[in-house]
Amino acid sequence: MEYVIEMLNIRKEFGNFVANDNITLQLKKGEIHALLGENGAGKSTLMNVLFGLYQPDGGEIRVKGTPVKISNPNVANDLGIGMVHQHFMLVDTFTVTENIILGREITSAGKIDLKKAEQEVRQISERYGLSVDPQAKISDISVGMQQRVEILKTLYRGAEILIFDEPTAVLTPQEIKELIQIMKTLIKEGKSIILITHKLKEIMEVADRCTVIRKGKGIGTVNVSETNPNELASLMVGREVVFKTEKVEATPKHDVLEVKDLTVKDARGVTVVNGLNLTVRAGEIVGIAGIDGNGQSELIEAITGLRKAESGSIKVNGKELINLSPRTITESGVGHIPQDRHKHGLVLNFPIGENMVLQNYYQKPYSKNGVLNFHKIYEQAKKLIREFDVRTPSEYTLARALSGGNQQKAIIGREVDRDPDLLIAAQPTRGLDVGAIEFIHKRLIEQRDKGKAVLLVSFELDEIMNVSDRIAVIYEGKIVAIVNPKETDEQELGLLMAGSNRKEAGAHV
Structure with a gap:
């Protein structure tokens, strides 16, 4: 059997931490090969070794049977290896074509030949069914297009x-479908794909084989047609995983969050939250279901003080909070797990320990007379790292060095520990593995059972159905329906999210 890529007994260490412990992965020509593992299992590290971003401390890489040394990404490119990173490496102010040719510019008489480049980009785009406009500016196109x-x-x-x-961590359900189609087209055209993921549904749908790694060690490779999601989940986390979150019936009490006639504009000055009304009570989880771009982000930003509202009212425990500062809102009993953990959740160049007190570093015991008490800060960090199973070499490790899932667990630990009356969770499990998702869902339900109000915003319909006690459907900046998860299904929710009214949406049930 000829493999196009062989990674044999790859070892990668960072100081005393072994990220890849003699892992083997073999890719056949024309297959989609999934690389599955928990957050922090070493998946991205292994692929960064293949792409030349890291040098291995042991093992061998072969391309089409020939041993190679991939000292940097240019060598990887020359060997025909390309990487689509989780966090895009694009220049916002450049056009699509300018980004694509960056570093590989076509020149004619010393000038960049943009016309020729655009033509080439258009041809490749059409061949693989990518439908990208070569002249569009990156800042003007959707995440899926980027x-x-x-x-x-x-x-x-x-x-x-x-x-x-x-690749699907930041995409809407529709964009995921389109991406899967693109992958299948690439394979038809003779390409081979390694897919790093922890979404079992996608592996079952698109992958031929799957290599599982756990805590830096290779667990094995399986044929996807001969396995199932439960078996893959067990291989990944080393125990059985519960996909359905167990919870008792909610017993909601008084209103905690009351949003009335709220109007908010986006960065371009367009009204995106349009006279919205919403209530979340103590002891319940309200899920907001909607297609991305219907005002969810701006609603959350207005409630948390990150964006000015035009008009309306936002009350928490009866206190008017509209257009107050984020700190005042936080101190009024609001916790916020933000949608973009890098932009609004963490200071990436701070140690993870200091990120754990970003909301209350100025209060006792972390600070006295304006002087920080680092002993107390790191004591608290240690406690939360233990309690929320944040996998990090130490509390002094920079936040940017942690995997996405562990960064998320740190934020959730910080917000839950403050014991807010209202916890806003925006895409709390985006990019997380099944073990971490199970853990976070339990924590949200624990908050609910302690009598707290939880507002959950997610594009994952199964998450909304699984965790929420009531589902509020948002469409064009308004809540168009409130439904009981037990009395609806994904098809009805999908229709409501697309603007059908309840009667039309319910007609199929």
Whole structure:
């Protein structure tokens, strides 16, 4: 059997921490090979070794049977290996074409030949069904389209082997469907794909084989057609995983959050929250279901003080909070797990320990007379790291060095520990593995059972159905329906999210 890529007994260490402990992965030509593992299991590290971003401390890489040394990404590109990163590497102010040719510019008489480059980009885009406008500016296109630009970038450089790092973490359900189609087209055209993921549904749908790694060690490779999601989950986390969150019936009490006639504009000055009304009571989880771009982000930003509202009222425990500062709102009993953990959740160049007190560092015991007490700060961090199973070499490790899932657990630990009356969780499990998702769902339900109000915003319909006690459907900046998860299904929710009224949506049931 000829493999296009062989990674044999790869070892990668960071100080005393072994990220990859003699892992073997073999990719056949024309297959989609999933690389499955928990957050922090070493998946991205292994692929960064293949792409030349890290040098291995042991083992061998072969391309089409020939041993190679991949000293940097340019060598990987020359070997036909391209990587679509989880966090896109694009210049916002450049056009699609300018981003794609960056570092590989076509020149004519010393000038960049943009016309020729655009033509090439258009041809590649059409060949692989990517439908990208070569002249569009990156800042003007959706996240899903930006990802396609990343794919185009690798194809433009002649990639035969594509590494996708958590490609669906930031996509809407519709964009995920389209991406799966794109992957299948790439395979038909003779490419081979390594797919880093922990979404079992996607592996079952698209992958041929799957290599599982756990805590830096290779557990084995299985044929996807001969396995099932439960078996894969057990291999990944080393125990059985419960997919359905157990919870008792909610017993809601008084109103905690009351939003009335709220109007909010986006960055372009367009009204995106349009006279919205919403109530969340103590002891319940209200899930907001909606297609991305219907005002969810702006609603959360207005409640948490990150964006000015035009008009309306936002009350927490009867106190008017509209357009107050984020700190005042936080101190009024609001916890916030933000949608973008890098932009609004963490200071990436701070140690994870200091990130654990970002909301209350100025209060006792962490500070006295304006002087920080680092002993107390790191004591608290140690406690939360233990309690929330944050996998990190130490509390002094920089936040940016942690995997996405562990960064998320740290934020959730920080917010839950403050014991807010209202906990807002925006995409709390985005990019997380099944073990971490199970853990976070339990924590949200624990908050509910302690009599707290929880507002959950998620694009994952199964998460909304699984965790919520009531579901509020948002469409064009308004709550258009409130439904009971037990009396609806994904099809009805999908129709409501697309603007059908309840009668039309319910007609199929």
